[in-house]
Amino acid sequence: MDRVLVLSGPNLNLLGTRQVDIYGLATLEAIHESLAKLAQELGVAVDCRQSNHEGELIDWIHEVRESHVGIVFNLGAYTHTSIAIADALRAISLPSVEVHLSNIHAREAFRAHSHTASAAIGVVTGFGPASYTLGLRALMDYLGRSNQD
Numbered sequence: 001m002d003r004v005l006v007l008s009g010p011n012l013n014l015l016g017t018r019q020v021d022i023y024g025l026a027t028l029e030a031i032h033e034s035l036a037k038l039a040q041e042l043g044v045a046v047d048c049r050q051s052n053h054e055g056e057l058i059d060w061i062h063e064v065r066e067s068h069v070g071i072v073f074n075l076g077a078y079t080h081t082s083i084a085i086a087d088a089l090r091a092i093s094l095p096s097v098e099v100h101l102s103n104i105h106a107r108e109a110f111r112a113h114s115h116t117a118s119a120a121i122g123v124v125t126g127f128g129p130a131s132y133t134l135g136l137r138a139l140m141d142y143l144g145r146s147n148q149d
Ligand code: DQA
Pocket: 010, 011, 012, 074, 075, 076, 077, 078, 079, 099, 100, 101, 102, 103, 104, 111
């Protein structure tokens, strides 16, 4: 079965208790469960990982370059700072979708810029936990279309 890496970056392990006015009450574990359910419907397997460490996120991106068919990623604050992760995404040939729980364009100005968005097919931002499932749907839709070429 095809596998998709779902990558979450720093502080996302604290979802459910972290700034709930912005990020809501859903835990990352609950988000992973809804992704697994959707993945089953779509006939794909999800491999959900979270790290607070930039290098580990980069290592995982390298690791899946031949074993997985795509990546859904929420890099947390590394979105706005990490040229290294953006380079890692560009260094592999897998399609990816960037997701954010909050609408990064409706917050502080520094959040509006993403180093990594231009390495992705597209971005889903502002739909809470549904950003992850919408991101997975978008990736699978893209893969279905590119396989028809
Ligand atoms: C976030 C938005 C980022 O700006 C922030 O640093 C996060 C979470 C989101 O999902 O809304 O950690 O990626």
